[in-house]
Amino acid sequence: MLERIHLRIIHAVHQQGSLTAAAKELCVTQSALSHTMRKLEDNLGTAVWVRDGRSLRLTQAGHYLLNIANRALPLLSGAEERLKQIAMGERGTLRIGMECHPCYQWLLKVVSPFLETWPGVDVDVKQKFQFGGVGALLDYEIDLLVTPDPYFKSGLVFEPVFDYEQVLVVPKDHKLTAKKFAQAEDLRDQVLFTYPVSKDRLDIYTQFLNPDQVIPKQHKTVETTDIMLQMVACGRGVAALPRWLAEEYSTKLPLSVVRLGKSGIAKQIYLGTREGDSDIDYLSAFIKMAHSYKHPVAISP
Amino acid sequence: MLERIHLRIIHAVHQQGSLTAAAKELCVTQSALSHTMRKLEDNLGTAVWVRDGRSLRLTQAGHYLLNIANRALPLLSGAEERLKQIAMGERGTLRIGMECHPCYQWLLKVVSPFLETWPGVDVDVKQKFQFGGVGALLDYEIDLLVTPDPYFKSGLVFEPVFDYEQVLVVPKDHKLTAKKFAQAEDLRDQVLFTYPVSKDRLDIYTQFLNPDQVIPKQHKTVETTDIMLQMVACGRGVAALPRWLAEEYSTKLPLSVVRLGKSGIAKQIYLGTREGDSDIDYLSAFIKMAHSYKHPVAISP
């Protein structure tokens, strides 16, 4: 088996130019090194060094291994370095899972000051989960879940970070802008844009269209918010998004916002964590910072 | 120390989902695995797995290590695979060193049929050497040296592959085309293009200009043959190159060729190898193929 020590030997002997010097660098006796080198060559079935008098040089196989060493050794020592930091609590990765497409914009606003405050902590955002966000949290694939659907389960903690209203976004000159609020019927002749997720996870269906058994003229999915709103702005259809997000975009694009139903659709965003992680300082810090980035206005009267 | 076995364990336990299953995969007892895992965590100072009942899941540190494992393990097993092939003589890399800039074009013609004939052998071409081509050969950095300057030394073998004439390349309508051959004086008012190497390795200087103590109007260096001859073709200067190379280009560009001195400059290209490598089959095969790609015409009368 090709072990780490073998790569270190190949590297050290090449760099130092001699077995004796390499032995010093590796903190073993010259004898030990000689033994190990011989055994390595025996196991590989190939010469790794050419013994020309008292100088050692790499063979072709040796050069190949040196190349492997130069790639693998930094990987390993880097890992050790980092693990040491993790062990001392100096460093970690905050792995955030997102189950709320439009929240991405909000998340970015929280992440950037967080990275400044916690220089030793990396942030990683994931959006796809084989067994859902809660599964990812339980399986230690992520450390924090951003979701509109808290799923209370022992071992997990959910807390709301902000309330918002889900509204209909339409072009500025759209006929619905005349109404105080939209009704399900109003979408029967409209093209609806949503993110590409199943319908039972879209509030526009579960809380608005389905109760009145209305199906829009057409349903198209778009990956990104930018493109979606570009499409809406130029009259290709309508979309359902958080009010704060729609209002942010309406300064750049000719968009209007219409309430969904007489009393509006109220939503909350929750942050979920594992119970056992409550002692991770940077995790609690992130949640605290997230609270301070609440978007104003839940449902205004 | 983070060893290969640790990465294999992390990988296996994650994939199999249990310690016992992983032990089977790694061909050790469950006990051995348990001991090793514990020792690893002790050494790292961090938990790698979360023991939740009888299921093991990776911690954050564990996930990080899994990532390292996924990068490092293929590197190592790939290396072993290849070393095995090298040991059985099924595979190798022919590392060719070039000390003859224009020969690159010739080399390409030899390499391509070689790669077809020897599918298990890779070819690598290097052009820069800290201690010259001969040093690189002796240091096992390369296995074959292509050079116009054989440097006979014990342990090395040089053999000529082809003769050629070094000629002056000028624009098609150049005044020198009228002459049977160029004299050093003729270059006094010319711009000379060469590859960027020291003057004592340029035949145009050592064998042509220096004897008559002539310095051209200007001396510019160019990396590639293509650009150099483009420059010559549009009247920016002249260059000294092998006749076969110049004639190849003169079908595409408006170029002419003029002999250097009354009797021309005769050159040979040699292939150098280490004496001890004479038993490497693909190396001798390459040299044999190289002979069959001789360029015609040394110095024609």
Add this chain to the structure above:
DNA sequence: TTTTAATTATGAGTAAAATTAATAGATTGT
């Protein structure tokens, strides 16, 4: 609940492997 099957953890003994010390052999430069 008790039982059963399966999984992980632990302790002690054993086998294997790596390391060392001592020394011989080889090479280089003065």
Add this chain to the structure above:
DNA sequence: ACAATCTATTAATTTTACTCATAATTAAAA
């Protein structure tokens, strides 16, 4: 030719890893 320096080898020692036997824990079945 000699001293200095390097590598190789042998035998003894230490260290390490592994296994066996068994305990402890967990999850599901009776």
